[in-house]
Amino acid sequence: MKPMPLAVMLATGVAACSGDAVDRAMSDSSSARTDSLTDTVSAEPGPSLLDRVVQPAGFSSSLVETAPSDNDLTEERAQLGKRLFFDPILSRDRTVSCSTCHQQEYGFAEPRSVSEGVDQQLVSRNAPHLANLAWVRTGLFWDGRAATLEEQATQPIENPLEMDLGVAKAIERLSEDSSYVAAFEAAYDEPPSEASLAKALASFVRTLVSANCEYDRYLAGDERALTDSAARGLALFLDGKTGCFHCHSAETLTNDGFFNNGTYTEDGDAGRQALTGRTGDLGKFRAPNLRNVAVTAPYMHDGSLETLRDVVDHYARGGSGHPSTDVQIEPLDLTDRDKDDLVAFLNSLTDEEFLSAPEFQP
Numbered sequence: 001m002k003p004m005p006l007a008v009m010l011a012t013g014v015a016a017c018s019g020d021a022v023d024r025a026m027s028d029s030s031s032a033r034t035d036s037l038t039d040t041v042s043a044e045p046g047p048s049l050l051d052r053v054v055q056p057a058g059f060s061s062s063l064v065e066t067a068p069s070d071n072d073l074t075e076e077r078a079q080l081g082k083r084l085f086f087d088p089i090l091s092r093d094r095t096v097s098c099s100t101c102h103q104q105e106y107g108f109a110e111p112r113s114v115s116e117g118v119d120q121q122l123v124s125r126n127a128p129h130l131a132n133l134a135w136v137r138t139g140l141f142w143d144g145r146a147a148t149l150e151e152q153a154t155q156p157i158e159n160p161l162e163m164d165l166g167v168a169k170a171i172e173r174l175s176e177d178s179s180y181v182a183a184f185e186a187a188y189d190e191p192p193s194e195a196s197l198a199k200a201l202a203s204f205v206r207t208l209v210s211a212n213c214e215y216d217r218y219l220a221g222d223e224r225a226l227t228d229s230a231a232r233g234l235a236l237f238l239d240g241k242t243g244c245f246h247c248h249s250a251e252t253l254t255n256d257g258f259f260n261n262g263t264y265t266e267d268g269d270a271g272r273q274a275l276t277g278r279t280g281d282l283g284k285f286r287a288p289n290l291r292n293v294a295v296t297a298p299y300m301h302d303g304s305l306e307t308l309r310d311v312v313d314h315y316a317r318g319g320s321g322h323p324s325t326d327v328q329i330e331p332l333d334l335t336d337r338d339k340d341d342l343v344a345f346l347n348s349l350t351d352e353e354f355l356s357a358p359e360f361q362p
């Protein structure tokens with residue numbers, strides 16, 4: 001996805017979806033496929049999403065409190081959002097769902113450097129992992145261009161490179177499916193609409209809470225939860241010598257700020273600058289929380305680093321050295337053992353329960 005102003009993105013998305021002839025051709029052949037999809041994406045609610053939520057350390061608000069006042073978090077809403085998340089009905093040719101690019105076993109990221117949308121088109125950025133996004137205070141997407149999860153949720157449906165359907169067409173399709181109409185009525189007291197589609201998807205994404213890794217157990221007081229190497233890695237992570245915690249705060253593993261961490265190279269993705277126009281924002285992206293980072297490779301907004309060791313080596317070198325790099329990123333004096341320890345700490349952030357929770361499955 002090219003970082004471009006929101007208005008331009010929406011305009012492009014709408015233009016790409018106004019091909020009525022194409023859409024008629026699609027809907028002619030779609031009824032049989034819709035039936036088979038209904039088999040794979042269950043209309044029955046699964047195990048409770050809200051009941052599994054555990055509060056991660058470092059956040060003062062509870063998950064329910066993070067929801068905006070016009071979209072209180074309820075089980076019906078989250079379950080409807082989950083069904084939509086796994087349903088390719090939201091893409092033009094019914095081949096791509098949110099879960100195509102956000103896969104549970106990879107922490108709701110995917111193991112490729114940049115994503116592929118309808119017609120095998122390549123998106124320009126790496127699919128971020130999805131966990132604990134309910135608490136993000138700045139903005140969603142690598143460059144923060146969506147203020148809320150609700151605002152984020154419809155963008156992939158509009159994006160010509162991702163799902164390329166357009167929200168209006170999505171609402172038409174959902175309105176033709178009586179079980180969806182009933183689910184929207186139950187969740188929002190109204191038939192499918194742009195607002196309720198966005199709210200339902202956001203409600204599901206909100207429930208993707210990860211708070212059960214070795215590091216969480218350590219934070220909860222179990223000193224033996226970390227291996228010796230991971231404990232040394234944590235000490236380095238929290239040490240002024242590496243400064244990792246400046247951007248990836250101690251408990252939440254992010255301060256939600258935008259930084260150029262030295263991934264940017266000349267003529268690369270301008271990141272936040274394309275949004276704000278400010279010179280100082282060149283190559284800045286939101287510092288991700290590092291939840292499940294051992295399974296979310298490849299790394300950075302462009303998927304340019306393959307392994308966690310590559311990430312540690314990147315920081316040890318002081319990044320690309322491009323002059324726009326943040327002043328906090330400078331060459332680090334790390335031994336091989338230090339690097340192994342940092343990687344061991346990053347490995348302690350894997351939440352096996354989150355990666356296999358049946359609550360998150362279709």
Ligand code: HEC
Nearest residue numbers: 001097098101115116117125126127128140141142156162
């Ligand atoms: C074709 C692959 C693809 C599909 C389909 C897709 N996404 Fe994404 N998603 C991405 C990429 C790539 C980004 C990062 C884009 C950017 O930052 O510019 C992203 C970003 C996000 C983010 C922001 C994460 C963060 O840390 O800020 C959320 C939330 C999200 N997607 C949810 C969804 C939902 C919900 C759907 C379905 C309606 C969906 N995605 C469909 C690839 C995809």
Ligand code: HEC
Nearest residue numbers: 242243244247259261263285286287299300301315326328
């Ligand atoms: C100045 C702020 C800053 C500091 C200091 C910093 N990071 Fe980062 N980190 C970021 C940003 C911003 C990104 C995303 C950059 C991008 O995608 O271009 C990132 C990305 C990462 C990623 C990849 C996450 C993913 O999902 O792709 C890892 C792992 C990581 N940092 C670990 C560390 C470690 C370990 C340290 C200390 C050696 C550290 N960071 C220091 C800001 C920082």
